[in-house]
Amino acid sequence: MLNEFNVHAKSFRMVRDRYRNQPFDDLKLRLIADRTKDGRIYNVPNVLKVVALIVGDVDTASSRDIIMEKQSEKLQRINELHTSYLGFQYPLLFPYGEDGYRLTIREWFCFRLQTRHSEALTLVTSRQLFQQFIVDGYTMMESKRLSFIKYNQSKLRVDKYNNICQASGSSQSQGSQQGKRVVLPSSFIGSRRFMDQLYFDGMAFCSYMGFPYLFITFMCNPKWPKITRALKKLKLSSTDRPDIVSRVFKIKFELLIDLTKNHLLGRTIACN
């Protein structure tokens, strides 16, 4: 099946045929990252658009392309912006070697992680592979965000911040503080500034309004009937579909606003 339909399998088979006929040639395979045409609309990506088989020297290529040597011990790293990044790793989830995202990574994953009637449920029913796929996707997204912050430090006015630090800091400097520092803004979830901001918000709130009467912790139960009902049809357990669990949690979490709007636990003075 992969031999017949998957463009990546076909491209590697092409190398095999060439190798079998002329085993002493110096072969190189170039995995092309950028597509000139949109592969999704009218044409299925074909082998020649995805790879180029090079005999002899290699011309200068785009920075994201990968050139596979004939024989070496090194492993090459694939850029996560390569269009076939996920296609290479999950040939069973993308049996045709479909293109990756063209929007942002987040938008593309939002689109992928849905159940559609017109689509086979290969991705969402593949259990552990699905989990790995999601983890992979999240790390792709996060590394993209981090690299954005890293390369846009001048826009984020880090220079000014660093100057303040230098002015207020002591003259003793440690080796670990040398070098260029990348500052994560508070909009990056999980960063120090993000946590600090939440903390300061909470403290400011308490000092203005007084101490809280209720401290509500809201947690997700994977045995909620809404979740089990959705999973029963597919014969999956809740761990196989983290997307459904988190979606139901988000819906319920947003319903918590009822506490403040409809005064379920008494009139709300303030909430954070």
Add this chain to the structure above:
Amino acid sequence: MMFAFTSPGAKVERTFNNGKGPPNLRIQGQSCHRIGSLLPVPGGLPKFSQLYIYDTENEVQNKMKSLRYMKSFLYSS
């Protein structure tokens, strides 16, 4: 992993997945995918995309050998 062309390059924590509780995937550090050369090094077994190129007469055997738990099964029998 039998059909994949690339190898996942993340540090996977395996101590956590001991069969108790739901299956988990925990990784540390930056994750990436890696791809090797077209042919295996002399004396080495073909892995990942090399399975599609090298020694395709015995491809099924090679694919089974590349899996960890199948390896013990193959060599013991």
